[in-house]
Amino acid sequence: MKQLIIAEKPSVARDLSKVLNANQKNKNYFEGPNVIVTWALGHLLGLKMPEDLNKEWQSWQMETLPMIPKNIGIKPLPKTRGQLKSIQQLAKRKDISEAVIATDAGREGELVARWILEYVRFDKPVKRLWISSQTTKAIKDGFKNIRPAKEYDNLYYSALARAKADWLVGLNVTRALTVKYEDSLSAGRVQTPTLAMVRQQEKKIEQFRPQNYFVISLDVAGQKAKLNQKNPYGITDREAAEKLVKEMSQQKGTVTDITEKEKTEPAPLPYDLTEIQREANARYQFSAKKTLSLVQSLYETHKIVTYPRTDSKYLTNDMKATMKERLQAVVDFAPEVKTYIKHGAQVKQKRVFQDNKVTDHHALIPTEQRPRFEKLSTDEQRIYNMIVTRFLGLFAEAHKESQQKVTVAFQKETFTFRQNKVLVAGWKPAEEAKKAVQWSEGMKIVPSFTIEKALTTPPKPLNEGTLLGKMEKHSLGTPATRAEIIEKLIKSELMERTNTGLLVSPKGKQLLELVNPSLVTPELTEKWEKQLEAIADGKYSSKQFLQEIEADTKKLVSEVKHSDKKYQDFSITAKKCPECGSPLREKNTRDGKIYNCTNPECNYRRRKDPKVSNHRCPQCHRKMEIIDGKNGSYFRCKYDGTTEKMLDKKERSKKMTKHEERRLLKKINDQEEPQESPLAAALKAAMEDKK
Template sequence: MKQLILAEKPSVAKDLSKVLGANQKHKNYYEGPKVIVTWALGHLLGLKMPEDINKEWQSWQMETLPMIPKNIGIKPLPKTGHQLKAIKQLAQRKDVSEAVIATDAGREGELVARWILEWVRFDKPVKRLWISSQTDKAIKTGFAQLKPAQQYDTLYQSAIARAKADWLVGLNVTRALTVKYQDNLSAGRVQTPTLALVRQQEQQIEKFRPQTYYVIELAVGEEQARLVQKNPYALREHEQAQQLVNKMSQKNGRVMQVVEKTKTESAPLPYDLTEIQREANQRYGFSAKKTLSLVQSLYETHKIVTYPRTDSKYLTTDMKATMKERLQAVSDFAPEVKTYLKSGAVVQQKAVFNDAKVSDHHALLPTEQKPNYAKLTSDEQRIYNMIVTRFLMLFALPHKKIQQKATVAFDTEQFIFTQNKIVEAGWKTTEENKTSTINWQEGMSVAPNFAIKKELTSPPKPLNEGTLLGKMEKFSLGTPATRAEIIEKLIKSELMERTPSGLQVSPKGKQLLELVNPSLVTPELTEKWEKQLEAIAKGQFSSGAFLQQIENDTKQLVKEVKHSEQKYQDFSLTQKKCPECGELLREKNTRDGKIYVCSSNDCNYRRRKDPKLSNHRCPQCHKKMEIIEGKNGAYFRCKFDGTTEKIPTKKEQKKKMTKHEERRLMKKYSQEEPQESPLAAALKAAMEKK
């Protein structure tokens, strides 16, 4: 009898088959003496759409909202039906005794597999492979420790509750807004409050007015310190600052106290997904989606880092035994690695081992597999360097410094001079000593040497992907695995834009936030939902109670949209009229550039805003020609000299050139050849004499 193993992707299935001895390759699976390894292609099934459940829901009408089906149900996705059919045939084989879920070890991976097993009506025992790295060793260990799938039932319940909640809130509110305001307005349980975070930051920038303020500095020898104030912007006028300086200058100040403290700073913990996305955005300008893709490649293709979609920065205690082997795998990464290995690979940051703070997956780490740097792209190398550098910090000694603070008082006003003396650099190698040139002593007299400096308040910065990810994490908006996808969805739906200075809400997005329900704009409601989903995954909350609450919230949200008196202005409408029906054209962004579409629902007219550039060259100036859509079809036109040409049909393109045409072209190009240079003529004559 054989195990049917279900991986999430063909590449993972290939790796599993090598380790498990499934050497017979077929179109849709690998087979060995004891196993059959097949794969999904991401999601093969999805929740049914409204029109699949109720014919009345096929047309978008306010009367049919809210749509609250008793059972949503699942259906195959159209493009991957062939693979689903193949899995069903394998599942029905008489020699298959059980299935093993080997999809990604997380909420979405669980949903992918469970839906497939439900669809093919698999009624035999099911086990779960739960691994955090794709190395051969991890796969062998994982298969030796398979667990009953029932242990992950709560994770599946959380996943399906999340999918149904997004269906109920997203489809109902989106339909209500779209029907009411006659434009495609996409709202969602997580995407709308995320958009609102970007808009709140913009509003702070818009309200900002620069203010002048003054600071007072005291100089003692080569050192300076600023006046300590509760409100650093308190001195708004130069006269105020001058009066205070005059008052303090009447007599010498005195050193009230000199305090020395030894400060110990432990190394930072390893990365979770959100933190590495934030730092990669800050350092290299990578989008959250790009960073996730790079870490996924390091995990899946190169097998040199652990599972990427993690929300933990901690490790389990049983991982202590693996640390030396991981360190050996990166022994040539930096000179200090050999020192750590010689001293026994001792982890100095003991707090990293904490079972209570690891949920599904531990922090991002290098695996025990030695990397082949030649196979990494430059961007993969950057991300790998970040992960390994943070990992190595666990073995470095804490950073120790002696900090000296000298407080100088002029009557009630105080200045604090701070110096640091590094005792042990430890993991922090970049900080420099800031030693004092003054021998500070309590009671010491200090001359009143003041300077007044004029400064200007600086505006808040727009959110970039890194800072937005931080805010999403703070308010529990989405999960580490879905945050990048949410940002991309907002940009794709034209509610938000990437600009060189940061993220920016589009005019359409600003209006959406005005039109959508206030409870869906603030992150509190979504934060509550996300925490409940986490509780469902841990078996601490009922998925039924959660979905009942979502249904009630959906009804209220739709009701609010129906009764709203807000006005909507479609900023995408142009003043250009449709040549077919006379309605105004709407400008839309697509992958292929900007296009115009008719604003009437009954008209299908569409055309490009700007002509498409072809590879066809102008016969006059030899520059690329544009493709123009005319009344009698498309044709080539040169925007530089106005030359036009008919676009040849496929038949004409294949048609061979006649001999007459060949002679004509040869004659034309031979006439265009430059005249022979004097040097070439002399060489030619010399060669002929020989």
């Protein structure tokens, strides 16, 4: 009898099959003496759509809202039906004794597998493989500790409740807004409060008014300190600053207080997914999606880091025994690694080992597998370096420094000088010591003031790193879904990614005015997310959660229905449709910006700007544009106006024979042979006459 093992992706299935000796490769699975390893392709099934459940819900009408089905049910996704059918056939084989869920060890991974098993009506025992890395050792250890799937039922209930909540809130509110305001307006349980956070920062920037102020500084032996003030922007007039400096300059200053203390700073804990996404955005301007993709590649393809979609920065106590192997894997990373190994791989940061702070997965750290740097891309190398550097900090001494604080008084006004001396560099790179001032209480200071004019600066727009931090603070989404939410907002044209940060589009600004106030603020979504976590922990009922979601959905739809707010579609242009005269709407597509007719009965559509082709102009050899004319498309050069007929598909696909190719080359070569110029011919004739 054999186990049917369901992985989430073909690459993971391939890794599992190698370890489990499933060497017989088939189109949709690997087979061995004791196992069959197959795979999903992410989700193979999804919740049924409204039109699948009720004929009345096929058309978008306000009268049919809210849509609250008794049972939503699941259906196959069209593009992956073949793989699902293959798993169905494998599940019915008589030599299959049990199934093993080996999808990603998390909420969504659980849902992927459970839906497949539900759809194929699998009625045999089911077990769960729970691993945090894809190395051979981790896979073998995982199969030794395989658990009954029932132990993960609460995780499944949480995932299912999340999917149904997004269906109920997202589809109902989106339909209500779209029908009422006659434009595609997408709202959601998590995406709308996320968009609102970006808008709140924009409002702060819009309300900001720059203000001049003056800074008074005191210079002592090359060290500078600013005047202590309750309001650092309080001096707004140069005359007032000069008057104050004049008063203070009438006598020497006095050192009135010196305090010293030792500060110990341990190295930061390893990354969770959100923190590495934030830091990669700050360092390399990587989007959250790109960072997740890179870490996923290091985990799945290269197998040199642990499971990336984690929300924990801690490790479990049983991992202490693996620390030496992980250090040996990165022995060439830095000179100090050999020292750490020599001293028994002793973790100095004891606080990292806390079982109660590890949820589904521990922190993101290197595996026991040595990296092959020649196989890593530059960006993969950057992310891997970040993960390893954080990991090595666990073995380094804490950074210690002596901090001295000195107060210098000129009558009532004071200046505070600070100088630090490194006692133990520890995990921080060693810095060159700065020249210190020898302070003593009662010491007299000769006044040496400077006045500098400055301008208050506006708050910065949120970038992906700062937005991820706010989403984490308010429990909006999970580490695995936050990047996807940001991308969805950008694709739905509610938000824009710019060089300076994230901006809300005119459409997005309007949506936030039209959508329910309770969906704009993060409190309601934060409450829902905490309830989903409680369901996963077995501390809250998914049935009760969905009853609350249904009640909230009815309230949200009712608010939209009875709203008296107005909407202006900023995508509608002043341009008229040449066929029916209706205004044209500008729309972003993968292929660039297009104009669509706003008349639902008219199908007119054209590009905003001509598409640039790879076809070269015969005159200037630059790329030509494709123009949609009345008689079909043609090429046009925008530089010299040359036009050329565009061949149809048959003509373009027709290949030139070898004979035609040789004949054409001969013709070109003949044309390129140098011809006798008129001047040369005249000189030749003159010479012949002389003879």
